[in-house]
Amino acid sequence: xxxxxxxxxxxxxxxxxxxxxxxxxxxxxxxxxxxxxxxxxxxxxxxxxxxxxxxxxxxxxxxxxxxxxxxxxxxxxxxxxxxxxxxxxxxxxxxxxxxxxxxxxxxxxxxxxxxxxxxxxxxxxxxxxxxxxxxxxxxxxxxxxxxxxxxxxxxxxxxxxxxxxxxxxxxxxxxxxxxxxxxxxxxxxxxxxxxxxxxxxxxxxxxxxxxxxxxxxxxxxxxxxxxxxxxxxxxxxxxx
Amino acid sequence: xxxxxxxxxxxxxxxxxxxxxxxxxxxxxxxxxxxxxxxxxxxxxxxxxxxxxxxxxxxxxxxxxxxxxxxxxxxxxxxxxxxxxxxxxxxxxxxxxxxxxxxxxxxxxxxxxxxxxxxxxxxxxxxxxxxxxxxxxxxxxxxxxxxxxxxxxxxxxxxxxxxxxxxxxxxxxxxxxxxxxxxxxxxxxxxxxxxxxxxxxxxxxxxxxxxxxxxxxxxxxxxxxxxxxxxxxxxxxxxxxxxxxxxxxxxxxxxxxxxxxxxxxxxxxxxxxxxxxxxxxxxxxxxxxxxxxxxxxxxxxxxxxxxxxxxxxxxxxxxxxxxxxxxxxxxxxxxxxxxxxxxxxxxxxxxxxxxxxxxxxxxxxxxxxxxxxxxxxxx
Numbered sequence: 001x002x003x004x005x006x007x008x009x010x011x012x013x014x015x016x017x018x019x020x021x022x023x024x025x026x027x028x029x030x031x032x033x034x035x036x037x038x039x040x041x042x043x044x045x046x047x048x049x050x051x052x053x054x055x056x057x058x059x060x061x062x063x064x065x066x067x068x069x070x071x072x073x074x075x076x077x078x079x080x081x082x083x084x085x086x087x088x089x090x091x092x093x094x095x096x097x098x099x100x101x102x103x104x105x106x107x108x109x110x111x112x113x114x115x116x117x118x119x120x121x122x123x124x125x126x127x128x129x130x131x132x133x134x135x136x137x138x139x140x141x142x143x144x145x146x147x148x149x150x151x152x153x154x155x156x157x158x159x160x161x162x163x164x165x166x167x168x169x170x171x172x173x174x175x176x177x178x179x180x181x182x183x184x185x186x187x188x189x190x191x192x193x194x195x196x197x198x199x200x201x202x203x204x205x206x207x208x209x210x211x212x213x214x215x216x217x218x219x220x221x222x223x224x225x226x227x228x229x230x231x232x233x234x235x236x237x238x239x240x
Numbered sequence: 241x242x243x244x245x246x247x248x249x250x251x252x253x254x255x256x257x258x259x260x261x262x263x264x265x266x267x268x269x270x271x272x273x274x275x276x277x278x279x280x281x282x283x284x285x286x287x288x289x290x291x292x293x294x295x296x297x298x299x300x301x302x303x304x305x306x307x308x309x310x311x312x313x314x315x316x317x318x319x320x321x322x323x324x325x326x327x328x329x330x331x332x333x334x335x336x337x338x339x340x341x342x343x344x345x346x347x348x349x350x351x352x353x354x355x356x357x358x359x360x361x362x363x364x365x366x367x368x369x370x371x372x373x374x375x376x377x378x379x380x381x382x383x384x385x386x387x388x389x390x391x392x393x394x395x396x397x398x399x400x401x402x403x404x405x406x407x408x409x410x411x412x413x414x415x416x417x418x419x420x421x422x423x424x425x426x427x428x429x430x431x432x433x434x435x436x437x438x439x440x441x442x443x444x445x446x447x448x449x450x451x452x453x454x455x456x457x458x459x460x461x462x463x464x465x466x467x468x469x470x471x472x473x474x475x476x477x478x479x480x481x482x483x484x485x486x487x488x489x490x491x492x493x494x495x496x497x498x499x500x501x502x503x504x505x506x507x508x509x510x511x512x513x514x515x516x517x518x519x520x521x522x523x524x525x526x527x528x529x530x531x532x533x534x535x536x537x538x539x540x541x542x543x544x545x546x547x548x549x550x551x552x553x554x555x556x557x558x559x560x561x562x563x564x565x566x567x568x569x570x571x572x573x574x575x576x577x578x579x580x581x582x583x584x585x586x587x588x589x590x591x592x593x594x595x596x597x598x599x600x601x602x603x604x605x606x607x608x609x610x611x612x613x614x615x616x617x618x619x
Contacts (some may be wrong), residue, residue: 076463085439086446088496108428194457194490199460212465212482219466222496 005031006120009050009077011041013060021054030116030127038062038070044072052119055099057083057090060204064095073097078119082107087220095176095223098115102174118172118229133168135216136230138207140168149207159184160203163196165225167217176224200225265403266308270316278474280321285327293328294345297321301353302505309364310357317353321346393437398431404430440566443500444552447573455578458491460523460532467502468521474510478519482567485524491598493578501582502573504567507533513591528600537591546584571596 008030012018018034025032033223035049037042038059045053053071057064064081071079079099083090091102100122101115133140139148145161147154152157162184167175185195200219205211218226277300281293288296296580297320305313322335325346330338336344404423407415415423461484468480491498509519525529541549549570552565568582571594575582580598587593 044614086442086496106431197457197459197462198490201462204462204465212461212480213468214465218469219462221466221499222464 002020002100005029006051007031007033007048008033008116009041009045009048009053010055011035011038012056012082013037013058014056014180017056024112025116028109028113036218038067038075038167041067042070042074043079049075050077052116053077055079055081055094056092057087059082065091065097068094068097068099075124078123079130080115080119083132091223092176094176095174096178099103100173114172115230122170122173130168133171135171135227137209140164142168147207150209154206156203156206159199160206163199163203164207164227171227172229174220180224196225245575263308263311266304266312267315270304270312271319273304274316274319274323277320278327282327290328293324294349297324298349301349302356305353305356305360307360307448309359309361310354311361313353313357314350317350318382320353321349324349328371333369341569358402376564391439393436394560397434397437400430401434409523421507434442437566440504440570444534444566444573447570447577455492456496457492457495458493458495460484460488460530463495463502464532467499467506467608470499471505471510472593474507475519476510477515478510478513478517480506480519480521482521482524483523488523488525488530491530493598494558497574497577501571501596502532502534504571505596508567508594509534509538512536517591530598532598533593534595535587535591535593537589539586540590541592549584550582 006029008025010018010021010025012021012034013036014026022032022034030052033044033050035044036059039058041053041055044050053075055064055067055071059067062087064083068079068081071077073116078101079094081091081094081099081102082105083094083107091213093103095102102117103112103115131141132144133142137150141147142165147161147164163180166180166183177196178190178219180196181189181192185192189195200217201211204217208214209215215230216228218228220226250432265460274297277296281288281296299315301313304316325335325337325342326333329342404426408423409422411420461482464482464484466480468475506519513519520533520535522531522533524533525615550568552569568584569584575596575598578598580596582594582596584592584594
């Protein structure tokens with residue numbers, strides 16, 4: 001692939017954090033532009049059209065959720081929000097306002113790069129439909145609506161299949177409870193989070209080798225669920 | 241080192257418990273005692289000389305003064321004067337005084353009552369002040385030892401990180417590859433340790449501040465799963481088995497906090513048990529309460545430590561270095577914030593078992609059976 005290096009807009013008020021992000025992202029084949037606050041961020045996003053936005057939710061001048069909303073109006077970029085642990089409500093609010101995924105501070109560069117890869121892929125493949133997904137021992141045949149675990153066919157209820165299909169379309173990306181409820185049960189059920197939990201637990205029993213130690217279908221406490229990819233080589237070095 | 245916290249707390253409680261007797265009790269006792277003495281002296285009137293009677297009344301005044309202070313003792317003195325006058329001073333059974341010399345006796349009784357009562361009041365006040373001084377000194381000592389413990393535990397990983405990072409920065413080729421990766425690993429691990437410590441301190445502060453618990457209906461096996469996943473690296477070679485009884489209802493808990501509780505229990509097991517030993521998690525329902533048990537085959541709990549373990553900054557006597565003794569305290573705080581409890585005991589055959597009990601929820605759990613088909617038909 002000879003695509004130009006993807007451009008990342010880093011919105012972060014702490015200079016040391018910007019320095020770390022600049023160094024690790026550049027080293028891994030990304031180009032970066034930086035904004036110190038929400039105002040700069042919106043201006044830069046409009047003029048530079050980045051592919052990925054890394055947004056710290058604790059900005060000095062504006063509420064992170066408002067910035068997310070503002071960014072959504074000007075760019076199509078994937079938005080990754082960054083916030084501290086214990087601020088799950090902020091993350092959920094930002095995700096519901098249009099952010100694509102989140103990272104909890106402090107995070108390692110491996111985690112950051114994994115999220116960026118997922119974000120880039122979803123940016124490129126928007127609305128792309130796949131016919132098959134293979135994740136470790138799990139194989140989903142979307143054309144025939146059949147699911148296999150270790151080559152054994154797994155019988156899912158229609159609801160479980162819809163859950164799995166939704167997660168598969170968003171592979172690697174977190175989905176909030178509200179998002180899942182809206183997509184699978186319908187807008188009237190958005191507050192019934194225990195529906196999601198109960199059926200996810202059932203689904204996990206069917207597609208995980210060790211449901212008590214899930215490898216694929218992971219819970220993001222207080223936020224939602226994520227269908228995780230098995231670990232892949234790091235960075236986007238293959239691009240350059 | 242920090243067990244002083246408990247002592248200080250206990251002494252605060254005991255101090256509050258033995259507050260000085262209230263004035264009302266003092267007045268009532270003064271009236272009662274003078275009445276009894278008046279009745280007794282009246283009965284023994286024939287046997288008693290007048291000075292004896294005066295002494296008996298003075299005794300009552302003194303006792304009331306010593307016990308209840310000035311105001312009740314003045315009341316006792318006044319009543320004694322009245323009773324003495326009424327029963328023993330001619331004309332009898334009238335409050336009049338024929339011989340004015342008796343007024344001198346009355347004045348003496350009142351004066352002694354006032355002086356004795358005043359003395360008692362002053363002693364009481366000094367005692368209270370002394371006790372408050374001791375208490376504030378203890379609280380101060382507790383606070384500074386807390387602070388020194390926290391700053392020690394924050395500084396140790398920071399010192400390691402700074403040391404390793406500057407070694408790498410200032411290296412002129414003397415550090416070989418193996419040492420280099422060793423230093424980098426140290427930096428990462430110590431940073432994680434710092435993060436865990438800060439997270440625990442924040443959790444503790446939040447729970448202490450009474451931040452509300454955001455309850456949702458959750459299947460506990462999901463929380464157990466995500467907790468054991470977060471601790472995968474720490475648990476290493478230990479086999480974690482999870483057993484969830486079929487009749488366990490959904491739990492009404494704050495998923496983030498309750499997961500943290502489980503993470504801390506698992507972390508505790510990972511710290512204190514040898515590698516390759518089993519960790520068993522059992523979720524069951526006992527009389528409507530949901531019970532989560534985490535059993536290990538580690539060294540068990542030293543006798544008498546079963547409750548102390550859950551104290552803040554308390555560490556088991558055989559605990560390996562590196563912890564701060566906050567994890568289990570947070571477990572307790574989280575369980576209690578949910579109206580539940582967490583206990584620990586040794587299990588037969590060796591090892592410890594930690595038991596979290598969540599009370600039967602006031603409202604009924606919603607049925608886990610949700611509408612199977614979505615309103616709009618599956619395509």
